[in-house]
Amino acid sequence: MYKSILPVFLFILCFTFLIACSDNAGSGTAESKTETTTTADQEVHPDMIKPSEVALTTPLNATWVNAGKQTYDLKCQSCHKLTDERIVGPGWGGITSKREPAWIMNMITNVDIMLEKDPEAQKLLEQCLVRMPNQNVSKDEARHILEFMRQNDGVK
Amino acid sequence: MLLKKTKLLLTATTIGLILYTMQSCKPRTAEAAAGGDAEKAYVAPGKYDEFYNIVSGGFNGQIGVYGLPSGRLIKIVPVFSQFGENGYGYSEESKPMLETSHGFVPWDDLHHIALSTTNGEHDGRWAFANGNNTPRLARVDLTTFKTVEILELPNSAGNHSSPFITENTEYIVAGTRFSIPLDDEDGDVPIDTYKDNFKGTISFVSVDQTTGNMDIAFQIKTPGVNFDLSRAGKGISHGWFFFSSYNTEKANTLLEVNASAKDKDFIMAVNWKKAEEYVKAGKGKKQAVRYAHNVLDESTHMTTSTIKTEVLVLDPADCPDMLYMIPCPKSPHGTDTDPTGEYIVGSGKLAAIIPVFSFTKMQKAIADKKFDGHYDGIPVLNYDAVLYGEVKKPGLGPLHTEFDDKGNAYTSMFVSSEIVKWNVKDLKILDRVPTYYSIGHLSIPGGPTKKPYGKYVVAYNKITKDRYLPTGPELAHSAQLYDISGEKMKLILDFPTTGEPHYAESIPAEKIMKKQVKIYKIEDNNHPYVSKGEGQTKVERKGNQVHVWMTAIRSHLTPDNIEGVKVGDDVYFHVTNLEQDWDVPHGLAIKGGNTAQILIMPGETQTLKWKADKVGIFPFYCTDFCSALHQEMQGYIRVSPAGSNVPIYFHTGKKPASSTAATTDTNNKGTN
Numbered sequence: 001m002y003k004s005i006l007p008v009f010l011f012i013l014c015f016t017f018l019i020a021c022s023d024n025a026g027s028g029t030a031e032s033k034t035e036t037t038t039t040a041d042q043e044v045h046p047d048m049i050k051p052s053e054v055a056l057t058t059p060l061n062a063t064w065v066n067a068g069k070q071t072y073d074l075k076c077q078s079c080h081k082l083t084d085e086r087i088v089g090p091g092w093g094g095i096t097s098k099r100e101p102a103w104i105m106n107m108i109t110n111v112d113i114m115l116e117k118d119p120e121a122q123k124l125l126e127q128c129l130v131r132m133p134n135q136n137v138s139k140d141e142a143r144h145i146l147e148f149m150r151q152n153d154g155v156k
Numbered sequence: 157m158l159l160k161k162t163k164l165l166l167t168a169t170t171i172g173l174i175l176y177t178m179q180s181c182k183p184r185t186a187e188a189a190a191g192g193d194a195e196k197a198y199v200a201p202g203k204y205d206e207f208y209n210i211v212s213g214g215f216n217g218q219i220g221v222y223g224l225p226s227g228r229l230i231k232i233v234p235v236f237s238q239f240g241e242n243g244y245g246y247s248e249e250s251k252p253m254l255e256t257s258h259g260f261v262p263w264d265d266l267h268h269i270a271l272s273t274t275n276g277e278h279d280g281r282w283a284f285a286n287g288n289n290t291p292r293l294a295r296v297d298l299t300t301f302k303t304v305e306i307l308e309l310p311n312s313a314g315n316h317s318s319p320f321i322t323e324n325t326e327y328i329v330a331g332t333r334f335s336i337p338l339d340d341e342d343g344d345v346p347i348d349t350y351k352d353n354f355k356g357t358i359s360f361v362s363v364d365q366t367t368g369n370m371d372i373a374f375q376i377k378t379p380g381v382n383f384d385l386s387r388a389g390k391g392i393s394h395g396w397f398f399f400s401s402y403n404t405e406k407a408n409t410l411l412e413v414n415a416s417a418k419d420k421d422f423i424m425a426v427n428w429k430k431a432e433e434y435v436k437a438g439k440g441k442k443q444a445v446r447y448a449h450n451v452l453d454e455s456t457h458m459t460t461s462t463i464k465t466e467v468l469v470l471d472p473a474d475c476p477d478m479l480y481m482i483p484c485p486k487s488p489h490g491t492d493t494d495p496t497g498e499y500i501v502g503s504g505k506l507a508a509i510i511p512v513f514s515f516t517k518m519q520k521a522i523a524d525k526k527f528d529g530h531y532d533g534i535p536v537l538n539y540d541a542v543l544y545g546e547v548k549k550p551g552l553g554p555l556h557t558e559f560d561d562k563g564n565a566y567t568s569m570f571v572s573s574e575i576v577k578w579n580v581k582d583l584k585i586l587d588r589v590p591t592y593y594s595i596g597h598l599s600i601p602g603g604p605t606k607k608p609y610g611k612y613v614v615a616y617n618k619i620t621k622d623r624y625l626p627t628g629p630e631l632a633h634s635a636q637l638y639d640i641s642g643e644k645m646k647l648i649l650d651f652p653t654t655g656e657p658h659y660a661e662s663i664p665a666e667k668i669m670k671k672q673v674k675i676y677k678i679e680d681n682n683h684p685y686v687s688k689g690e691g692q693t694k695v696e697r698k699g700n701q702v703h704v705w706m707t708a709i710r711s712h713l714t715p716d717n718i719e720g721v722k723v724g725d726d727v728y729f730h731v732t733n734l735e736q737d738w739d740v741p742h743g744l745a746i747k748g749g750n751t752a753q754i755l756i757m758p759g760e761t762q763t764l765k766w767k768a769d770k771v772g773i774f775p776f777y778c779t780d781f782c783s784a785l786h787q788e789m790q791g792y793i794r795v796s797p798a799g800s801n802v803p804i805y806f807h808t809g810k811k812p813a814s815s816t817a818a819t820t821d822t823n824n825k826g827t828n
Binding site for chain 1: 675677678679688689690691707709710711712714734735736737740783784785809
């Protein structure tokens with residue numbers, strides 16, 4: 001009986017060598033290849049804005065409010081109303097009393113990181129189902145938008 | 157029984173041992189060898205290729221962009237042909253790019269690629285390409301992979317010998333395959349007056365080093381031969397250009413036989429520095445012609461087509477020492493200069509040898525006036541006086557030669573279907589590999605420059621036959637990638653291509669990838685119909701034209717309800733994509749549109765023209781899956797009968813409170 005099993009066993013043994021060997025050859029070459037290719041360049045994001053960086057003052061800076069409105073018209077208005085009504089994204093009415101200033105600015109300038117890490121941002125994505133786009137807004141422009149939001153919420 | 161078992165055991169062991177030996181990490185059989193070497197073409201998921209391979213698409217009028225060594229197709233750039241995939245040649249902005257002196261010509265045969273160079277090395281600014289049929293040159297911007305300029309060529313037919321390039325991108329050239337009566341002559345002549353009335357031309361097209369814009373600096377009138385291919389000199393031969401020619405017999409029928417009668421045709425050497433002097437000295441004659449020059453403005457996103465009416469032509473009869481003929485056996489196809497610029501390789505399609513000419517010897521022969529007579533007044537250099545040597549018995553049907561960084565040349569052999577590697581200095585053949593099948597052009601990264609990378613050679617084949625799963629009568633053209641880093645060439649990949657590739661070039665990825673444009677800044681958009689924000693969207697009637705200022709952002713179009721359009725109106729949808737994030741295009745298509753969709757990149761404005769041909773409600777929608785609510789990104793346009801008085805009315809979401817049109821709409825509806 002054992003004699004009829006032996007050839008099969010030998011066959012399996014040889015086959016094992018075969019697989020092990022070609023496997024080695026494969027992964028070895030593949031790895032050396034990756035060294036020569038260029039790595040993906042990462043999207044550049046401004047540093048995350050810390051709460052201490054944003055100082056709110058009154059009266060409002062009128063120049064900023066105006067600049068913020070212009071950016072709103074160009075890049076935000078399509079999805080955000082100035083009331084609290086949600087269309088694509090949440091309306092902006094009352095936002096400055098609901099959210100911290102740094103959180104708002106990070107949602108504008110670092111939206112991809114926020115959607116990845118911030119639980120509140122993730123909740124909004126679940127509601128809206130459209131990822132808020134990165135609209136290429138600078139940190140300064142985001143501050144101007146915040147000033148415009150404050151005006152929209154009745155701050156003088 | 158026992159004997160039988162033992163025999164079986166032995167057999168099994170033997171087979172096992174053979175298998176083991178075969179696979180002992182050093183493949184020995186042909187099949188195993190291909191498998192092992194294939195790893196060299198493997199690029200792991202998520203990793204990038206080493207080279208961009210910019211490949212002509214031949215009769216598809218496009219450029220295919222592949223990664224090497226993987227052979228993955230990463231981009232199709234429409235150049236001379238309309239492209240429904242992104243609206244190129246259909247959108248109002250891009251239609252002027254295909255204008256010519258013959259009107260709108262939405263197809264051409266794109267044969268060759270020339271990548272811009274500085275000091276004889278690739279600089280990654282632009283790719284140039286030729287239109288063979290209705291003679292044109294195109295420039296593709298390598299930061300956007302878009303066709304940004306097309307220049308038509310007057311006095312030309314069959315722009316095949318093009319767009320080869322000088323070492324600092326001073327000029328790209330265009331030589332005529334077909335000789336014809338020149339544009340300012342009466343072309344209504346009997347064809348058999350060819351020898352008297354038909355001429356060729358060589359155009360030197362200058363390139364503005366800042367904008368890249370092309371301009372015909374001058375043309376040279378030549379004998380009525382067929383120019384085939386060309387190469388600029390480089391290094392010591394910088395300032396010269398070499399054009400292969402056939403049909404020096406000047407036959408006008410059955411060229412297959414009649415243009416192959418002579419033992420030798422010519423490589424025409426052009427001293428273009430000398431030609432520049434003649435232009436400066438006022439030797440050129442201004443000739444009345446008509447040709448189109450089309451340029452895309454990336455700030456307005458619009459293309460402008462201008463008809464030009466004059467070209468400067470140099471006649472060799474007035475310009476001695478500008479042209480010389482080098483005799484070259486049997487209808488030369490490729491004429492290629494090596495990285496040093498000293499050696500010029502002629503590939504006589506029907507010749508049994510490959511002649512290699514020496515630039516230094518050519519200069520001496522010119523100085524010593526070693527001429528064998530003249531051809532139409534142009535000195536013919538003595539063959540032996542300019543010959544460095546001949547590669548003996550290289551194979552059958554030599555076509556093109558590229559070079560590596562170790563002093564070797566690689567010649568494609570169409571008839572014997574192989575690549576032959578030989579040493580430029582001693583002209584000895586070093587290696588040969590089969591191609592599948594009937595190779596045309598071949599390409600080495602940096603191969604035509606002063607700095608070849610010499611790592612791979614790609615064969616672009618004319619015949620595919622059994623290489624891939626069969627797909628009916630028409631097959632994808634096959635390409636093969638060979639590793640040439642060692643002494644022997646090794647086949648490592650076999651991949652299908654789009655169209656019919658002719659020439660291709662490859663450039664290291666790092667020279668291009670870092671400068672890719674990802675979005676167009678919406679603030680910088682100067683399109684006359686841009687909507688910078690939804691607040692600027694509107695619909696206006698101008699006679700029987702209705703202009704829609706529309707915006708697109710995930711996931712709605714504004715306006716998405718439009719009324720007041722009448723049968724017979726031309727409706728222009730000017731769509732601005734408000735997105736400012738990479739890889740978020742939106743598209744627009746409308747029922748019954750007899751053009752194509754348009755695809756709008758972030759920050760860009762594109763215009764779709766649509767004829768309202770029937771009364772009814774017509775839906776439109778975004779064609780590029782952009783978000784989870786992409787399927788909701790849609791709208792309606794209402795078409796009323798001609799002469800009805802339904803007012804222009806539009807909105808998205810809630811009806812604007814100020815709109816009175818909405819309430820009067822039904823009351824004002826026309827009765828016809």
